Amino acid sequence: MLELLLRRLIQTLLVLGVISLIAFVIQEQLGDPLRELSGQSVSTEERTRLRHELGLDRPFALRYGQFVGRALRGDLGHSYFFKEPALPLILARLPATLELVLGATLIVLLISVPVGLFAAIRPRHPLSQLAMGLTLFGISVPIFITAILGIMLFSVKLGWLPAQGRGELSAPFGWNSGLFTLDGVQHLLLPACTLASLLLPLFVRLIRAEMTAVLNQEYIKFAWAKGLAPGRIWWLHAFKNTLLPLITVGGMQIGGLVAYAILTETIFQWPGMGALFLQSVNRADGPVVTAYLLVVGVIFVITSTLVDLLYGLVDPRIRLSGTAP
Amino acid sequence: MRTRWSRLLLMGLLVALCTTAAAQHTLRVAYDADPDSLDPHEQLSGATLQLSHLLFDPLLRWKQDRSFEPRVAERWERIDPLTTRFHLRPGVKFHSGRPLTSQDVAWTFARLQRSPDFKGLFAPFKPVRVIDDHTFELITHQPYPLVLNLATYIFVLDRQFYQGQDEQGRNKEALVKSGDSFAARNVSGSGPFRLVSRQQGVRLELQRFADHWDRQSPGNVERIVLTPIKEDATRIAALLAGDVDFIAPVPPADLPRLQRQPAIEVVTMTGTRIITLQLNQQRVPAFADPRVRRAVRLAINNVGISEKIMRGFATPAAQLSPTGYPGHDPALVPRFDLAEARQLLQQAGHGQGLKVTMLAPNNRYVNDEQIAQAVVGMLAKIGIGVELKTVPKAQYWPLFDQSAADMLMLGWQSDTEDSGNFFEFMLMTHDSQNGYGQYNSGHYRNPALDALLLQAQTELDPARRAQLLQQAERLVHDDAAIIPLHWQNLAWAARRGVRIDRIVNVMDFPYLGDLVIE
Numbered sequence: 127m128l129e130l131l132l133r134r135l136i137q138t139l140l141v142l143g144v145i146s147l148i149a150f151v152i153q154e155q156l157g158d159p160l161r162e163l164s165g166q167s168v169s170t171e172e173r174t175r176l177r178h179e180l181g182l183d184r185p186f187a188l189r190y191g192q193f194v195g196r197a198l199r200g201d202l203g204h205s206y207f208f209k210e211p212a213l214p215l216i217l218a219r220l221p222a223t224l225e226l227v228l229g230a231t232l233i234v235l236l237i238s239v240p241v242g243l244f245a246a247i248r249p250r251h252p253l254s255q256l257a258m259g260l261t262l263f264g265i266s267v268p269i270f271i272t273a274i275l276g277i278m279l280f281s282v283k284l285g286w287l288p289a290q291g292r293g294e295l296s297a298p299f300g301w302n303s304g305l306f307t308l309d310g311v312q313h314l315l316l317p318a319c320t321l322a323s324l325l326l327p328l329f330v331r332l333i334r335a336e337m338t339a340v341l342n343q344e345y346i347k348f349a350w351a352k353g354l355a356p357g358r359i360w361w362l363h364a365f366k367n368t369l370l371p372l373i374t375v376g377g378m379q380i381g382g383l384v385a386y387a388i389l390t391e392t393i394f395q396w397p398g399m400g401a402l403f404l405q406s407v408n409r410a411d412g413p414v415v416t417a418y419l420l421v422v423g424v425i426f427v428i429t430s431t432l433v434d435l436l437y438g439l440v441d442p443r444i445r446l447s448g449t450a451p
Numbered sequence: 452m453r454t455r456w457s458r459l460l461l462m463g464l465l466v467a468l469c470t471t472a473a474a475q476h477t478l479r480v481a482y483d484a485d486p487d488s489l490d491p492h493e494q495l496s497g498a499t500l501q502l503s504h505l506l507f508d509p510l511l512r513w514k515q516d517r518s519f520e521p522r523v524a525e526r527w528e529r530i531d532p533l534t535t536r537f538h539l540r541p542g543v544k545f546h547s548g549r550p551l552t553s554q555d556v557a558w559t560f561a562r563l564q565r566s567p568d569f570k571g572l573f574a575p576f577k578p579v580r581v582i583d584d585h586t587f588e589l590i591t592h593q594p595y596p597l598v599l600n601l602a603t604y605i606f607v608l609d610r611q612f613y614q615g616q617d618e619q620g621r622n623k624e625a626l627v628k629s630g631d632s633f634a635a636r637n638v639s640g641s642g643p644f645r646l647v648s649r650q651q652g653v654r655l656e657l658q659r660f661a662d663h664w665d666r667q668s669p670g671n672v673e674r675i676v677l678t679p680i681k682e683d684a685t686r687i688a689a690l691l692a693g694d695v696d697f698i699a700p701v702p703p704a705d706l707p708r709l710q711r712q713p714a715i716e717v718v719t720m721t722g723t724r725i726i727t728l729q730l731n732q733q734r735v736p737a738f739a740d741p742r743v744r745r746a747v748r749l750a751i752n753n754v755g756i757s758e759k760i761m762r763g764f765a766t767p768a769a770q771l772s773p774t775g776y777p778g779h780d781p782a783l784v785p786r787f788d789l790a791e792a793r794q795l796l797q798q799a800g801h802g803q804g805l806k807v808t809m810l811a812p813n814n815r816y817v818n819d820e821q822i823a824q825a826v827v828g829m830l831a832k833i834g835i836g837v838e839l840k841t842v843p844k845a846q847y848w849p850l851f852d853q854s855a856a857d858m859l860m861l862g863w864q865s866d867t868e869d870s871g872n873f874f875e876f877m878l879m880t881h882d883s884q885n886g887y888g889q890y891n892s893g894h895y896r897n898p899a900l901d902a903l904l905l906q907a908q909t910e911l912d913p914a915r916r917a918q919l920l921q922q923a924e925r926l927v928h929d930d931a932a933i934i935p936l937h938w939q940n941l942a943w944a945a946r947r948g949v950r951i952d953r954i955v956n957v958m959d960f961p962y963l964g965d966l967v968i969e
Contacts, residue, residue, distance in 0.1 A: 157845025163487070163628060165495030165568040167866055167876065169886050170852075172567040179629045207487055208651055209631040274684055281692035289688040290680060395680045395689075397653045405652065405681065408814070410845035 130434065138427045142420055146197065149419040150190050153412035159206045162409045180206065193416075202420065203413030207406070212417035216399045220421070222292060223398035225305055226391065227383045229318030234325050242333025246341060247360060258334070261327035269386070273320045273393045280316060287316050290395040317394040324386055325379055332375055336368035369440050377433030381426045476968040477674040478949070479695040481686050485655060485679040489646070490634040491606050492626055495568035495866065497959055500604075504960050505657060505675070507606035507640030508664075510537060510556070511599065513868065515956050517775050519599055523551060523607055523641065523664075532594035532911060537602075539585040543664045545609040546638075546645040553579075553587040558610040560589075566626055571886060572601060572866055594909045596916055600867045612639035643668070643964030644675060654678055663964070670965040687944075690715065696949050696968075699961070701942035703764035703817060709944050718952045721766045722941045722959075723773045724864040725873065726816055728809075728826065728934040729893035735807055735857045738893070742799040744931035749792035750833045751826055753785040757937045760821045765937035770924045771863075771873040773938050775957075777913065778870030778920030783928050792833045804834030810856035811839065812847040817939050823860060854892045861890060862939070868958065870920040874904050878932055895932045 160173055160182075177183050181192075193203065202213045245254040281289035293313030295302045304310025340346065341364055349359045388400035395401070399418060406414035486498040491507060493499070504512070510524035525540040543551040557579040563569045564576070575595045580588040589598055613624040613634060623633040638646050643665065644657035655677040659670075678695065680686040683702040687709065689695045701709060701717065710717050730747060732739040753767040769785040772778035796802060811823035820841045827837040837858065842850065851859055865872035880896040881888035887901075903923045910916040927933060941959055945951045948969040954962045 155846075157843060157847070158849045159845070161845065161848040163494065165866070166863070167495070167571050167872075167886075167889070168568055169571060170883060170889065172570075176567065176629055204630065206629065209488075209627075209635060274688075277685070277688040277692075281694070282688055285692060289692045289694050290685050291678060291694070393682055393685055395678070395682070395685055397650075401681075402652070408843065408845065 131431070134427065134431050138424065141427060142423055145419050145423045146194070146416065147190070149416040150186075150193065152419075153415055154186065156407060156410040156412060156415065159410040159412065162411075163206060202417040205406070205411050205414045207409050207411050208414075212413040213421075215414065216402065216417050216421050219397060219399040219402050221303065222396060223384060223387055223391070223400055225303065225314065226317055226321060226387055226396060226398060227380065229314050230321035230325070230383055231380055233318055233322040234329050237322075238326055238329035238333055242330045243337055243360065243365065245330065245334040246337030249338070257330065261330050264323055264327035267323075269320060269324055269389055270393060272323045273317075273390065276316050276320055277393075288313050289316070292397055317390050317396050320394070321383060321387060321390045325383065328379070329372075329376065332372060333368060336371050337364060340364045340367050366440075370437070373433055373436050373440065377429055377436070381429035384422060384425050476672050477676065478672045478697060478963065478966065478968065480675060480677045480963075481680040481689055481695040481698045482677065483679065483681055483683075483686065483700060485652060485677065487651075488635040489638040489649070490626065490632065491608070491640075492562055492566040492569055493628055493635060495572075500958075501960055502655075503606045503640075504642070505644045505963055506638055506642045506646060507608070508543070508642050510602040510605045510607070512603050512960075512962070513956060513958055517868075517957075519603070524602065527599070527602075529598075530588070533592075534588050534590050535598045536582070536586065536588045539587075540664060541585060543641050544662045545612070545641045546660055547609055547612050548662075549609060549611055551607055551609075551641050552584040553581045554584075555607050555610045556587055556605065557581050559605060559608045562608070562624065562626060563605065567628055569604065572604065576601075594911050596907075596909075596911050596913070597867050597869055597871075600869055603868075607641060609639035609641070612637075643670065647674075652679060665964070668965045669967050670963070671968060672963060672966050675963060690944055690946070693946070697943070697945040697951060697961075699943040699959070701944045703762045703940075703942075706762070706764060706942060714947050715944055716947045716949070716951070717942060717944045718955055719764070719940055719942045720955070720957050721773065722939045723776070723868070723957055724816075724862050724939045725768055725771050725773070726765075726819075726822065726860065726862045726936045726939065727771075727877070728936065729859050729861060729877070729891070729895075730934065731854055731857050731859070731893055733894040734854065735805075737799070737801055737805055738857070740799045741930050742795045743801060743805075744934075746792040746795040746799070746833060747830065747835065748931045748934050749786060749788045749795070750835070751829050751934060751936070752787045753936055754787065756822055756825055760818050760825055761937065761939075764817070764940045764942070766940065767937050768935040770928060771877070771933070771935060772870040772920065772924060776865075776868075776870045776920075777917040778873075778924050780921045780924050783924060789832055796833060796835075802834075804836065806836045807838070807857035809837045809839045809858035809860075810847070810850055811841045811860040812844045813841040815844040815847065816860070816862045819860060819862075822936065851890075851892060854894070859892045861892070863890070870924070871904055871907055874900065874923055874927070878927060879904060893933060895930075897926070897930065897932065900926055900932075 160176055164173065164176065181189065196203065201211065204210065205212050205215055208215055241257050245257055248254055277289045280287045291313055292304050292310065294307045294309035295304050296306050297303060298306055304314055346359060346364055349363055387398060388404055390396065391398045391401035392404050403415065403418040484498055486502045487494055491499060491503040508523045511519045511522050514520045523540050523543050524537040527535055527537045529535050539551065539553060545551055560579045564573045575591045575593065577590045577592060580590060582588065591598065615623055617623055617633045621633055625632050626634065643660055643663045645660045647656040647658045649655045657675040659673050680689060683705065686698050687705050690698045706717065709715050730738040730744055737743045757763065757765040757767045767785045769783040770780060809823065809827065811819055813820040823839055823841055827839050830837050861877065863873055863877055875887055876890045878891055878895055879887040879901050881891050900923055903919055907916050907919040910919060941957065943951050943955050943961065950967045950969065951961065954966050
């Protein structure tokens with residue numbers, strides 16, 4: 127266990143080093159942040175002076191070296207637009223993104239598990255057929271269409287849910303959260319459903335496929351022959367064994383949700399770090415872009431470590447201290 | 452007896468209800484972006500100026516009919532060709548409670564002249580001469596016709612509020628473009644609204660300033676909540692769903708849909724931002740021939756672009772100055788004639804055609820990429836093959852500065868609300884000393900045009916000046932020095948009952964202080 131974590135820590139540092147270099151190269155290609163900072167008629171000399179002030183006129187290697195030096199002390203640079211340190215800026219928006227991902231994950235799990243299991247247990251039932259048809263549809267509709275249709279139906283036509291923003295916030299546990307007010311939850315519903323629509327079809331199909339495979343195994347047939355109650359067979363003997371692939375794929379996908387949230391956040395004006403990232407790309411706000419990519423890198427490492435740890439809990443045959451899968 | 456008392460009570464209640472109802476409107480606004488900074492001198496941009504009109508008061512401001520309306524300056528008179536004397540309105544207070552005086556104006560003006568973004572505009576001026584607490588003079592180095600135009604940019608700051616050092620030991624008055632400063636996060640002006648809270652990029656909340664001098668204003672908005680919504684579709688949906696009361700800008704594609712909604716009021720206006728193409732004579736020798744440039748202009752169907760691509764949400768242009776500007780010549784109208792264009796190319800010896808490159812931004816102007824693509828198709832018809840590349844704006848400007856293609860797209864809005872500015876930046880001979888021709892990526896040079904504009908800069912008689920500027924427009928037109936496409940229109944939309952029609956203007960500075968919600 128400890129060895130795994132230590133190994134992971136070293137791997138993380140390596141990954142972050144690579145990400146930072148790539149991010150820095152990308153930053154070069156984003157364009158000129160100065161045009162977003164100054165009016166159209168600012169003279170060429172003023173621009174040159176500003177460029178010098180921001181250190182943009184220094185050679186690439188020098189700037190990257192300085193960046194690494196400062197990064198090791200926890201300073202990822204200042205946003206040109208917000209004029210604040212980039213890392214705290216992103217971390218301040220992390221709760222909004224995490225709440226969105228949490229909401230989406232809950233929706234995915236609450237729907238996909240019963241639907242997937244039902245479709246596996248009663249494959250010829252009309253409802254199963256319908257569900258499988260819908261998943262095919264769900265996979266093929268892009269997320270921005272889902273989002274706009276949702277807004278048009280639930281906000282504009284029916285007026286049930288707000289179209290954008292995060293709503294009223296409260297801070298019962300020290301961070302600003304929308305989860306503890308009715309208004310906040312109402313604001314969360316549409317974006318969370320939109321984000322969930324991305325993974326829901328995949329999860330339903332995955333659970334159904336795994337469950338079908340397990341149900342055909344000898345030990346399940348034996349359990350039936352033994353006369354066990356159907357509920358016990360399905361839940362305890364069959365479903366538990368579908369969990370392993372579910373955690374592998376699901377863990378990685380939920381980490382990926384943080385990345386997919388960029389689009390959802392932008393459409394719903396959700397004040398999370400994904401929307402901030404896209405705005406920063408448009409403004410060529412390099413330090414924020416770099417910091418975001420590093421934070422997302424860390425999130426991916428954390429989720430995959432959690433997945434590895436869960437493995438051990440679900441399947442005792444896997445020994446964590448060995449070569450981790 | 453009892454009925455009389457109850458009647459009185461009822462009346463009292465009604466009066467109380469009416470008065471509270473009149474003042475308690477909250478306006479929820481969604482713009483596409485929010486200002487970078489609370490410092491009005493940090494960036495010369497639409498967002499900064501829009502906010503300045505809420506938190507500060509200018510000396511005077513533009514009305515919808517392009518005349519001037521006195522604000523903190525009550526009246527003014529030109530004393531001699533170099534001097535304009537202003538008289539401040541008595542009893543104007545800052546949000547801090549301090550009275551606004553000429554010293555505040557002088558201090559604000561000195562700061563404007565140091566601001567990288569504003570110093571160019573205020574270069575014709577000497578420092579303010581303070582006569583007394585309520586009288587001061589703006590003095591120019593040369594006779595200058597646009598003193599009042601520029602006075603609309605003088606939003607008076609509370610001098611004392613920005614004096615001294617903040618907790619971090621920084622000078623409060625510091626004007627910092629590339630980093631954090633006191634003035635970027637704290638504000639005291641005299642405007643109709645004061646700042647309640649600001650979460651940059653997420654939300655800005657303002658409260659009406661109870662001691663504002665303008666008691667004649669019909670405005671009844673007590674609170675403003677401004678949310679930037681970048682996505683067009685979401686902004687529209689937020690208005691339709693009733694999440695917000697007022698949105699801008701409205702993308703052309705959504706205009707017809709909004710106009711059909713009975714509960715929504717859409718206000719549109721012909722804008723002043725001209726979209727142009729510049730033909731680089733240094734890179735392509737053929738473009739140095741006016742006949743080739745004229746052929747290009749004749750081959751591009753401006754009216755078609757405005758109607759089909761801009762969906763009627765643009766005004767086709769054959770000159771730079773929009774209607775209402777002194778240089779506007781109504782006789783100059785767009786012409787589209789392929790036969791004549793081919794003939795001109797033939798005469799110039801390019802009957803076999805030309806191959807050129809073109810660069811355009813893809814997220815800077817309304818439908819910029821589609822416009823560029825349409826131009827490629829149109830020029831192909833007269834045998835000019837265009838290789839087009841479109842890039843995001845952040846990458847576009849460095850390429851533009853290098854004149855990295857044979858044809859470049861450029862939109863321009865005149866900061867002075869005057870014709871001269873268009874020519875000075877886009878067409879005068881490039882001169883890094885005084886900044887002329889900074890955006891002249893066509894490398895057009897014409898001493899006669901330069902002379903006309905320099906003359907217009909010091910001509911105080913409006914009629915004579917208009918003649919000079921119109922002459923400049925005709926000269927540019929005859930020479931096809933630049934290809935004007937259209938002026939972008941402006942559009943705002945609000946819930947019906949929010950009377951934005953009275954407070955929006957062609958500058959796109961909605962005067963929300965005077966907004967009436969019915």
